[in-house]
Amino acid sequence: xxxxxxxxxxxxxxxxxKRLAAExxxxxxxxxxxxxxxxxxxxxxxxxxxxxRELSEIRCVATSVATExxxxxxxxxxxxxxxxxxLDIAIDGTDEVTPDGWLIKGGGGAHLREKVVAxxxxxxxxxxxxxxxxxxxxxxxxxxxxxFGAASTLARLGGEVEPRDVPPSPDGGTIADYIGAIGDPAAxxxxxxxxxxxxxxxxxxxxxxxxxxxxxxxxxxxxxxxPR
Ligand code: 5RP
Numbered sequence: 096x097x098x099x100x101x102x103x104x105x106x107x108x109x110x111x112x113k114r115l116a117a118e119x120x121x122x123x124x125x126x127x128x129x130x131x132x133x134x135x136x137x138x139x140x141x142x143x144x145x146x147x148r149e150l151s152e153i154r155c156v157a158t159s160v161a162t163e164x165x166x167x168x169x170x171x172x173x174x175x176x177x178x179x180x181x182l183d184i185a186i187d188g189t190d191e192v193t194p195d196g197w198l199i200k201g202g203g204g205a206h207l208r209e210k211v212v213a214x215x216x217x218x219x220x221x222x223x224x225x226x227x228x229x230x231x232x233x234x235x236x237x238x239x240x241x242x243f244g245a246a247s248t249l250a251r252l253g254g255e256v257e258p259r260d261v262p263p264s265p266d267g268g269t270i271a272d273y274i275g276a277i278g279d280p281a282a283x284x285x286x287x288x289x290x291x292x293x294x295x296x297x298x299x300x301x302x303x304x305x306x307x308x309x310x311x312x313x314x315x316x317x318x319x320x321x322p323r
Contacts, residue, residue: 110136112224112310113188117141119308119315120186120222126150129179131212132166133187134159134205137222141186142166154179158187158208160265176212185216189299191229192221192309196301196320197280201237204261204270207295210303218305225311232280235272237297238287245269248292268294 117137121144124130130145132138132155142162145153146169156176157163163173187209191199198221200206213219238256240248242263249256255275264270273296277283280298287296307318 108312109224109226110140112312113137113222114140114144115313115315116222116224116308116310117186118144119310119317120220121145121148123184123186123218123220124148124150124153127152128183129153129181130155131182131185131187131216131219132157132162132171132173133185133209133212134162134203135188137188137224138162138186139165141222142169142171145169146171156182156212158212159203159205161203176208176215179215182212182216184218184220185212186220186222187213189221189223189227189307190297191232192223192227192307193229193232196304196307196318197232198299198304199232199234199236199297200299201239201270201297204237204239204259204264206237206297207239207264207266207268210295210299213299213303219303221304221307223307223309225309228309232277232298234277235274236277236283236287238271238273238293239264239266239268239295240271240292241294242267242269244292248290251292252290266294 117140157173189198190202259270284298304320309316
């Protein structure tokens with residue numbers, strides 16, 4: 096088999112794993128729940144799986160316009176996230192996950208809203224294919240910079256941060272990536288949060304994560320992240 100055929104097979108295997116993890120997580124959603132919907136190609140499998148459950152009286156918020164549009168197209172009700180004060184569950188994909196539950200999110204640039212939604216959820220469930228687990232975070236770490244003063248924030252953060260060539264976020268932020276060394280993720284998170292121009296970074300601590308569903312081949316491993 097040539098290289099392009101191998102690549103197609105690998106992409107299709109990863110997509111099958113995304114679907115399996117998403118379908119397992121969709122089983123956690125019940126009628127009457129308030130639900131946070133993440134963003135990305137794994138979540139794109141979650142939405143039809145939720146729709147197929149034909150649940151009643153669910154209230155959902157979406158972390159991106161793409162998710163909102165797909166959900167509405169499937170008949171899943173989506174509302175603005177300004178009236179719900181808490182969510183029963185949020186389900187989202189990830190770019191990387193360590194064994195102790197640190198995540199890097201934001202490959203799709205939706206990490207600010209994803210973090211706000213995850214923080215509001217009593218249970219935050221991460222769905223992943225087998226390419227996502229890593230022994231230690233590698234990066235890059237997505238950032239959202241306030242649009243106000245973005246050039247000055249970039250200048251202050253220096254050569255370790257590169258703006259991403261994408262449109263501003265729905266909240267007007269500039270999407271960028273921290274490409275320097277990660278080392279201790281808690282220390283890096285604190286360093287990034289200390290800059291007044293950084294609206295959000297894609298480091299999600301284990302304290303935010305309840306469970307990770309990781310699909311490998313035809314199996315889904317469910318890893319609980321202990322509360323600290
Ligand atoms: C978007 C995200 C996604 O959850 C993350 O990039 C994983 O995406 P995918 O499910 O397409 O692999 O954080 O901002």
